[in-house]
Amino acid sequence: MRQLFFVSEAPLTQFPQLMGATFHVWTDGDAHVGVVNMDGNCDAEQVISHLESSGISWLPNHLGNETVPAHCVQCLSKHGVLSTDTTAAAMLKIHAKAGFPPLKPKRF
Amino acid sequence: MLDEGTRPLQWPTLYQNQLPVIVKNNVQLAQKPLSLPPSPQIAQTLTGSPTGFQFSFKQVTVPTGQANVIDSYRVYRNTANVFGRTLVHTFKHDPTHQGSIVFSDVITSATGAHFYYWVTSVDTFGQESSPQAAQSGTIFGSTGSIPPSLLNGITYTSTTTSITWSWTGLIIFRADGTTTTITDGNRQTTGLTASTTYNFYPYWDEKTQAVLWVNGSGTGSTGEAWASTSNTQLQQQGLRNRIPMSGAALQASTPASGSGSGSGGGRQRYYQ
Numbered sequence: 001m002r003q004l005f006f007v008s009e010a011p012l013t014q015f016p017q018l019m020g021a022t023f024h025v026w027t028d029g030d031a032h033v034g035v036v037n038m039d040g041n042c043d044a045e046q047v048i049s050h051l052e053s054s055g056i057s058w059l060p061n062h063l064g065n066e067t068v069p070a071h072c073v074q075c076l077s078k079h080g081v082l083s084t085d086t087t088a089a090a091m092l093k094i095h096a097k098a099g100f101p102p103l104k105p106k107r108f
Numbered sequence: 109m110l111d112e113g114t115r116p117l118q119w120p121t122l123y124q125n126q127l128p129v130i131v132k133n134n135v136q137l138a139q140k141p142l143s144l145p146p147s148p149q150i151a152q153t154l155t156g157s158p159t160g161f162q163f164s165f166k167q168v169t170v171p172t173g174q175a176n177v178i179d180s181y182r183v184y185r186n187t188a189n190v191f192g193r194t195l196v197h198t199f200k201h202d203p204t205h206q207g208s209i210v211f212s213d214v215i216t217s218a219t220g221a222h223f224y225y226w227v228t229s230v231d232t233f234g235q236e237s238s239p240q241a242a243q244s245g246t247i248f249g250s251t252g253s254i255p256p257s258l259l260n261g262i263t264y265t266s267t268t269t270s271i272t273w274s275w276t277g278l279i280i281f282r283a284d285g286t287t288t289t290i291t292d293g294n295r296q297t298t299g300l301t302a303s304t305t306y307n308f309y310p311y312w313d314e315k316t317q318a319v320l321w322v323n324g325s326g327t328g329s330t331g332e333a334w335a336s337t338s339n340t341q342l343q344q345q346g347l348r349n350r351i352p353m354s355g356a357a358l359q360a361s362t363p364a365s366g367s368g369s370g371s372g373g374g375r376q377r378y379y380q
Contacts, residue, residue: 015263015371024370026363034370099303099364 001037003106004044005059005091006051007072008032016050018042024102026094031075033094035102062087062105141175145231147240148181151208154225154243156348160215161223163242164208167201168229176231183211184226184239189246191226191239201229211242222246248315248349262310262353264360266368268302271333271360273310275319280312280351288312293319297328303364306333307357309345319353 008025011032015023020042025034036047051058057075060066068076068090073083079097081090088105095103145168152164168178181199186192199209215223224246226239262275278290290312300306309322309332321332322344334341337357345352361368 012369015369017261017371022359022371024361024368026366026368028366098366100366100368101303101305101361102359102370 004036006034006056008056026098026100059087140233144235145176145229145237147237148227154247160213162212164210165227179232180230182228186224189224263371266362269300270298272296297330297333299329300362302362305361307337309341310353311345312351314349
């Protein structure tokens with residue numbers, strides 16, 4: 001299973017029904033932080049296309065070293081996310097605040 | 109010259125010098141048994157199969173002193189639990205047959221209707237035993253066998269102590285080409301622990317025509333939230349006359365603060 005994290009300022013009113021994709025979203029009332037769990041049948045490109053077409057920002061692969069995009073940092077700054085944070089670091093901070101199990105980055 | 113329908117009897121050589129005795133082939137000469145043949149005993153009571161119903165019965169062994177000679181067995185079917193005279197199959201009695209005789213009925217119109225069966229034995233005089241019911245109660249039939257279709261539109265919202273599942277626009281696409289539309293609904297489980305992921309096992313129940321959830325020793329107000337995944341629950345979800353609404357457990361989580369939401373795992377094979 002792969003994780004794809006995303007951030008949205010607007011609430012997700014409807015979850016897309018994509019094969020092998022499970023969505024989990026947490027909100028504190030302001031930012032909406034979510035993750036798509038994608039199994040082996042899921043087309044990640046399809047998920048990304050859907051997120052982009054819905055105006056939702058997706059974060060870089062949390063297993064890499066890329067930092068969180070600036071506009072997402074701004075959205076998540078109240079939770080202690082910095083511009084130097086990778087996706088994994090940022091999501092660990094969000095998870096610590098939210099206590100929402102799906103948001104915890106998996107190690108593999 | 110012998111008449112048609114007559115035959116000479118072969119006598120022992122001791123009486124060879126006597127005239128041949130002619131016996132007419134008239135069944136009236138044999139005495140009709142006074143009692144009806146015994147009813148067959150059910151070996152395996154009626155069960156549903158993916159394509160209909162099935163039961164088995166034991167061939168009759170006529171008790172000593174009873175003159176019936178078993179010729180065949182008749183299987184009757186009715187849509188009510190009242191013996192009806194709709195003959196659906198006849199089995200020839202076969203003393204060489206080992207074990208029970210299995211009767212499988214294919215019901216092609218998969219409507220989920222109930223069917224009831226009886227079996228009788230018939231002797232060579234055409235006398236028929238009293239009917240033996242194959243079922244001990246109402247057995248539910250399959251509706252369209254296992255439906256290979258897709259799931260859509262099942263989502264959840266969560267608070268720190270509750271999870272509410274909602275489903276809209278679900279349609280079961282069945283293997284026989286028929287569909288079943290599921291009424292929109294929701295199901296809330298309260299009394300949960302914050303910051304925890306729970307597993308749920310929803311299914312479409314053919315008997316009650318409703319969305320139900322595997323419950324028992326699960327947690328929360330409904331007993332339907334399971335802290336860990338379980339093959340037992342998964343099996344319960346897929347029992348006969350249940351159409352699983354997920355390929356595996358549906359997972360939903362409670363937050364420590366704020367609120368959560370999510371979708372139930374994308375499409376599955378059975379619904380759309």
